[in-house]
Every structure is written in C-alpha cells, then in structure tokens.
Amino acid sequence: MLPQLDDAAIEALLARLNGAGQHQLVLDEARRSAIRNYQSVHACPGAGKTTVIGLKLILLAEKWSARHQGISVLTHTNTAKNEIVERIGTDPAGRVLLSYPHFIGTIQDFTHTFLALPACRSKGVTVRRIDDTATANFMEARLSPPARTFLAMSQQRKISDLRYKFEHGALTLTIPGNPGEQTDSYKSMAAAKKTAINNGFLFYSEMYAIADQLLASNPAVADALRYRFPVVLVDEMQDTSRFQDEFLSRIFPAGSGVNFQKVGDPDQAIFDGMGDKPNDSFNGAAVELQPIADSGRFTNSIASKVRGLSTRRIDLTGSREELAAGPACSFIVFDNDTIGDVLPKFAEIVAGLPAQHRRTIKVVGARADSEGAANALTIQNYWPAFDRVHSNRTHVPTTFCAGARRCTELAEGSVQTHIHLLRQCVVEMLRLAGKTHVGPNGKEGPITLSNLAKYISDLGHAVRFNRLMAEVLMLDGLAAPRWADIANELGEVCDVNVGVGDVAPFMAFSEVAAEMDDEAVLPGNVFAGPNGVLLEVSTIHGVKGETHDATLVLETKYSTLFDVREMLPFLIDDGLERPVFDPDHPTNHASIRAGFMKKLYVGTSRAKYLVCMAVHKHRLTEAHRQALEQKGWAFVDLQPAQAP
Known part of the structure; x- marks a missing residue:
C-alpha cells in the first residue's frame, strides 16, 4: 500500500521543518497539490521546484514501509540530481532515499544500472568506458x-x-557510408568496432539500444522494474529528449499502476532543434499540466512584463518584494553607431540599484558569434572581446600559483575579481588536462567559465571546491609545502592529475605573483563598466537555471530574423497566439520564432529586480514604444558622441 499524502501530513512536516529554525516554508495550494498528487507539473522560473520535490520525497520516506520496493527519481543532468540529493540529504527521513531500494540518478544512470550493464554482463562484455569521444577515438586509431x-x-x-x-527488433551495426561488405573499409570498421566492444568502449546511445533489446527480448524485465519502483518522479522534464521519453514510456506506460510524475517548465525547453527531437508528452502544446505560476525569484512588476513570452501562457506572477526605489526595467535603444555603448549604459542603469542588490549582474544574448553568417548581430557586435568558448587565454597567469599570489599578496581589486581569476585558472588547468563536459544538449565541449560550476557539481565536489577557493583567498602566505597541498587537493576535486603532462608546469610553485594589467585580472567574459560595475557576459544557454540581481538581454539575429524585434508583440499583448516549434522543420519562421520566445523567456526571467533589453531603433516603432510604456517599460535612447 503506497503512502497517501494529505494536507495534514504536509502541515506536520512544515511544522517540524519550520520549528527547526530553518527558513520558514509556506506552501500555496498549487504546490500542495503537486505534493499530494502525481499530475505533471509546470513549474515557472523561481517556483521552488526542487523544494517541492524534496518535501514530497521526505513525506513519502516518512511513510514508506516496503522493504524491497522503492521510489525512483530521474533527472536529465547530474546537477539536477545533486540538487535533489542535497535537499533531502539533510533530513533524517530523506536520507533513507539515498540507498536501496530507492534510486536517484539521471535517466542515463537508470538505463545503465538496471538494463544495459546487466545485459552486457550476461553477454560476457565488460563495460569499461561509456564515452562518445573516447569510443570514437579508440576506433579511429584502429x-x-x-x-x-x-x-x-x-x-x-x-x-x-x-x-x-x-532497429526492427534487433541490434544492428551501422557502418558509415555503407561500403560493400567485401571492401577493406567495411572490414576495417567492423573489426575496429569489435575491438572497441571487446575492450569495453561504448557510445551513450548504444546503452539505450542494448536496454531496448533486453526489454524486447524479455518483457518480464519491465514488469520487474514496475514492481520495484511503484513511484517514479522525473525532474527537468522539459529537457528530456523524445527518445528518452519514449524509452521511459515503454517501461512505465500509462495505466501500468505506477505513480509517474513529471516536473519541469516547457517554457524553458530551449534546446529544441539542437539535436534530438523534444518530447511530446510534456512539451507538447496540447498537453495539460498543473501550473505553479507564482515565482519567488522576481517581483510582480517583472512578471507582468515578461508573461507574454510564456509559450504555455502560464499566468506568471512574482512574490519578491519590490524595491522602494530603483531603476525601471528599460529598453536600451541603439543604432549602428551606438551599439558599443549598450553595455556601459546598462552598467550605469545598474548603479541605481542598492549595493546589496547588484552583486550578480549578467548580460546575455542568444547568439554568441556570427559563425560565418552575413550581416549578423551577435554578442560580439556589442562587445568584440566576448569569447564563447574560453576566457581570453592571454590573460591567464603562467602558473596557477602566480595567480593565487596576486589575489592574496597584492590584494588589488574586489573579491569578485579575485574569485573570477581563480576560476579562470581552474578552467585553464582543466583545458591543459583535456577535460570536457557534456552539456544539456548532449554535446561534449571544453570546460568554460560558464559551465565550470556544472562540471564540479557533476563530480559531486561543489562544496569542497567552494571551500578550497575561499581558503586560497584567505591565505596569509604561500610557502611551497602549502601550495603542494592546495594543488593536490584541487586536482582531487577537479579529477585532474596535477603532476603530469602540460598540467604539471602550470600547477608548479611560484615565488612571485602574476604581473597583469588591471584589465587582465578580469576573466575573459566580464565587462568592466566605466563606473566600476562588473557585468558578466554569457549566452542565454549558459545562464539557464541561474538567478541574477539584474539582467540585460541583447537583441541578436538568426537567419533573417531579430529575436527581440520578433517578440515585441508578445511583450505588448499577453493574449496573442504563440508560435509553435516544428521539429520536422526547425528552420522555418514559425520554429525560429518559437525558439526566440523560449530563449528570451529564459533570459528575462533570471533577474530579481531589474530586466533590461537592447533593441535597434529601426526595429522599434512609435506604436511599440507607446504600448510598452503602458506595460511599465522605460526607454533609454543612446545618442552618438558629439564631435568636438
């Protein structure tokens, strides 16, 4: 008999948690309903989704009595998994869910643990490495x-x-280019694949294929999983691909008796068109979801301004208290001559926020660079120094120790500047070590300042890493033995051998601090305003899930369309029919505009107190301006510098 969750149980848990001196938790009816029931939930930005999931899991754990049946919590990324584990791990009841018979992990981990790895073992295959890049390199070398x-x-x-x-009920080997079976190319590739399998190298997708074969050949396996996990929760459902969604549906189909709940925000499914097709069961326009529409992240004035960008038309509200005085959410209007003044003007506007409310300031855009496109409009048009892949390496100290000395001994610059320099040195160490990270779109790439936190979090070392960074900043002196300890611990935290290859000289002890000009101590993607306000510049994809004090969204161009210009009508009129993304035609205008809407919704919903947008004056009509002013937007028109 599964535990039944009701308001009495919720009240008892809130009384226990609030009585323990923690932050006072208050739940409205939408959040209570998400805890009591198993309907799919559309949680708006800043809805406290992880808190709601954590409370539900703690309540279930308190009442759980089955010894060989458990709860499965599935996530899209290790970061999301770690957030849930951290949330429930501090509660005595919640900690029970961290061990058998329960399971908390990514969909990929679930597939490996319960299906693919057992299937491989049954065939005598010992899996040593599941990695797309490593597997491809292994085969290519042979x-x-x-x-x-x-x-x-x-x-x-x-x-x-x-x-x-x-495919067609069987595992089939795909040979690129389809050379004839009697050709050397075919035989060589088949042999390379066989050698890779024998040495335990597999692609991520092959684990799903092996799992599918097991399910097809032995349906009792799915029955066993349904018995083992009568409750399944899927977090960040909007980023789950169609093939993952369909895979889970084959194991836990509707009507199977499993309480299956999906939680996420389809309005933030910004990876459409970047690989696998998006799922239909949650992101589909016709799917009915239970909304949690009140955000604790931002003020209601911000909610009212960006509500029209919600693809699912969620009735967005904000419960953060408005500032007594502060700058208005504004459009910064530029032209070809003043585009370079957009970031300095935003820094000037931000300076009007109280000091305690302008600690995290971001500038974001959908397009990082032109990638060869003609007449492009990208982040680099506003600030040519922006580097989407890596911070400017010419600014990195010759050794990590020299950078640390600059932060501790010279004591120049703000703490924010120092921590950015240390993080930049960490990124350089990871680059030299050849480390990569698989992003939310499933693609592997280098570690950057934008994804460093996710890389560390996925290793499960976020707390230890942050503590080590703080210890370095607080050092009074830096002798060789102490630096050796720091370097070794940093290597452990970042999964790097600091004593080999190109990493060793970079991590060597240094007697002197790095000699860098004032601009060089900033990471490659931090813009210093003339008034001293620091603006971190990033892509919209890079800030998904973040919370800022203030955010500026830059207008960029894709194909022939400008994103801010295309979204002005929706900012003005919440009731307009939304564009729909067509995965079979991802580059038609409707799909592009649907992508614009989700990206700008993500960008504008990061900020607590201040949202600004940049738009070219030729794409802003007087009618637009008047309608937006009625919605509460202000306008700042940039003027070209006057000739002396």
Missing part, C-alpha cells in the same frame, strides 16, 4: 588507411556513426 580515406571523402561519413542501434 582503422586501416583505406578506411580513413573512405571516411574522409564525405562529411556525411563519421566514425561516430559506427555504432549499434536497435
């Missing part, structure tokens, strides 16, 4: 010269396509 030449003849032939797929 190809014959003719096979290499065959792949190089066409961009459509990639070694990464040499993988098993589950």
Whole structure:
C-alpha cells in the first residue's frame, strides 16, 4: 500500500521543518497539490521546484514501509540530481532515499544500472568506458588507411556513426557510408568496432539500444522494474529528449499502476532543434499540466512584463518584494553607431540599484558569434572581446600559483575579481588536462567559465571546491609545502592529475605573483563598466537555471530574423497566439520564432529586480514604444558622441 499524502501530513512536516529554525516554508495550494498528487507539473522560473520535490520525497520516506520496493527519481543532468540529493540529504527521513531500494540518478544512470550493464554482463562484455569521444577515438586509431580515406571523402561519413542501434527488433551495426561488405573499409570498421566492444568502449546511445533489446527480448524485465519502483518522479522534464521519453514510456506506460510524475517548465525547453527531437508528452502544446505560476525569484512588476513570452501562457506572477526605489526595467535603444555603448549604459542603469542588490549582474544574448553568417548581430557586435568558448587565454597567469599570489599578496581589486581569476585558472588547468563536459544538449565541449560550476557539481565536489577557493583567498602566505597541498587537493576535486603532462608546469610553485594589467585580472567574459560595475557576459544557454540581481538581454539575429524585434508583440499583448516549434522543420519562421520566445523567456526571467533589453531603433516603432510604456517599460535612447 503506497503512502497517501494529505494536507495534514504536509502541515506536520512544515511544522517540524519550520520549528527547526530553518527558513520558514509556506506552501500555496498549487504546490500542495503537486505534493499530494502525481499530475505533471509546470513549474515557472523561481517556483521552488526542487523544494517541492524534496518535501514530497521526505513525506513519502516518512511513510514508506516496503522493504524491497522503492521510489525512483530521474533527472536529465547530474546537477539536477545533486540538487535533489542535497535537499533531502539533510533530513533524517530523506536520507533513507539515498540507498536501496530507492534510486536517484539521471535517466542515463537508470538505463545503465538496471538494463544495459546487466545485459552486457550476461553477454560476457565488460563495460569499461561509456564515452562518445573516447569510443570514437579508440576506433579511429584502429582503422586501416583505406578506411580513413573512405571516411574522409564525405562529411556525411563519421566514425561516430559506427555504432549499434536497435532497429526492427534487433541490434544492428551501422557502418558509415555503407561500403560493400567485401571492401577493406567495411572490414576495417567492423573489426575496429569489435575491438572497441571487446575492450569495453561504448557510445551513450548504444546503452539505450542494448536496454531496448533486453526489454524486447524479455518483457518480464519491465514488469520487474514496475514492481520495484511503484513511484517514479522525473525532474527537468522539459529537457528530456523524445527518445528518452519514449524509452521511459515503454517501461512505465500509462495505466501500468505506477505513480509517474513529471516536473519541469516547457517554457524553458530551449534546446529544441539542437539535436534530438523534444518530447511530446510534456512539451507538447496540447498537453495539460498543473501550473505553479507564482515565482519567488522576481517581483510582480517583472512578471507582468515578461508573461507574454510564456509559450504555455502560464499566468506568471512574482512574490519578491519590490524595491522602494530603483531603476525601471528599460529598453536600451541603439543604432549602428551606438551599439558599443549598450553595455556601459546598462552598467550605469545598474548603479541605481542598492549595493546589496547588484552583486550578480549578467548580460546575455542568444547568439554568441556570427559563425560565418552575413550581416549578423551577435554578442560580439556589442562587445568584440566576448569569447564563447574560453576566457581570453592571454590573460591567464603562467602558473596557477602566480595567480593565487596576486589575489592574496597584492590584494588589488574586489573579491569578485579575485574569485573570477581563480576560476579562470581552474578552467585553464582543466583545458591543459583535456577535460570536457557534456552539456544539456548532449554535446561534449571544453570546460568554460560558464559551465565550470556544472562540471564540479557533476563530480559531486561543489562544496569542497567552494571551500578550497575561499581558503586560497584567505591565505596569509604561500610557502611551497602549502601550495603542494592546495594543488593536490584541487586536482582531487577537479579529477585532474596535477603532476603530469602540460598540467604539471602550470600547477608548479611560484615565488612571485602574476604581473597583469588591471584589465587582465578580469576573466575573459566580464565587462568592466566605466563606473566600476562588473557585468558578466554569457549566452542565454549558459545562464539557464541561474538567478541574477539584474539582467540585460541583447537583441541578436538568426537567419533573417531579430529575436527581440520578433517578440515585441508578445511583450505588448499577453493574449496573442504563440508560435509553435516544428521539429520536422526547425528552420522555418514559425520554429525560429518559437525558439526566440523560449530563449528570451529564459533570459528575462533570471533577474530579481531589474530586466533590461537592447533593441535597434529601426526595429522599434512609435506604436511599440507607446504600448510598452503602458506595460511599465522605460526607454533609454543612446545618442552618438558629439564631435568636438
């Protein structure tokens, strides 16, 4: 018999938690309903989604009595998993969920643990590494010269396509380019794949294919999983791909008796068109979701301004207290001559916020660079120094120790500047070590300032890392033995061997502090306003999930369309019909505009107190201006500098 959750149980838990001196938790009916029931939940930005999930899990744990049945909590990323584990791990009842018979992990982890790895073991295959890049490199190194030449003849032939797929009820090996079975290229690629499997190298997608084969050949496996996990919660459902969603539906179909709850925000599904097709069961326009529409992140004045960007038309409200005095949410209107003044003007506007409410200031845009597009409008048009891949390496000290000395001994600059320099040194160490990170879109890339926190969090070392950074900043002196201890611990925290390869000289002890000009102590993507206000510049994808004090959203261009210009009508009229993304035609105007809406919704919903947007004056009509002023927006028109 599954635990029944009711208001009495919720009240008892709130009384216990609030009585323990923690932050006083108050739940409205929408959040209580999400705890009591198992309907799919649309949680707006800043809704406290993780808190609601954590409370539900604690209540279930308090009442759970089954010894061999458990709760499965599935997430899209390790970061989301770690947030849930951290939330419930501090509660005595919640800690029970961290061990058998329960499971908390990513969908990929679930697939590996309960399906793919057991299937591999049953076939005598020992899996040593599940990694797309490593597997592709392993196979490529074993190809014959003719096979290499065959792949190089066409961009459509990639070694990464040499993988098993589950098709027509069987595992089938895909050979890139389909050379004849009697050719050297075919034989070489087949042999390379066999060697990779024998050595335990597999692609991530192959684990799903192996799991699908197991489910198809032995339906009792799915029955066993449904018995084992009568309650399943999926977090960040909006980022779950269609094939993952369909895979879970084969295991836990509707009507199977499993209490299956999906939680997320389809308005923030900003990875549409960037790989696998989005899911339909949660992100689909016709799906009915239970909304949590009140945000504790931002004020109601911000909510009323950005509500029209909600694809699902959620009735967004904000419960953060308004500032007694502060700058108005504004459009910064520029032209071709004044585009370079947009960031300095935003720094000037931000200076009107109270000091305690302007600690995290971000400037974001959808497009980082032109990527060869003609007549582009990107973040780099506003600030040419922006580097989407990595902070400017010419600004990195020659050694990490020299950078640490600059922060501790010279004591120049703000704490924010120092911590940015240390983080920049960490990114450089990870670059030298060849470390990469798989982003929310499933693509692997280098570690950057934007994804460093996610990389560390995925390792499970976020608390230890932050503590170590603080210890470095507070050092009175830096002798060689102490630095050796710091370097070794940093290596452990970041999963890097600091004594080998290119990493060793960078992590060596230094007797002198780094000599860097004032601009160089800033990371590559922090803009220093003339008034001293620091603005961190990022893509919208890079700030998903963050909370800022103030945010500026820059107008950028994709194809022939400008995102802010296209969204002005929706900022003016909440009731307009929304554009719909078509995964089969991701580059038509409707799909592009749907993508604009989600990205700008993410960008404008980060800030607590101040949201600004930049738009070219030729794309802002007088009618737009008057209508937006009635919605509470102010306008700042940039003027070109007067000739002397």
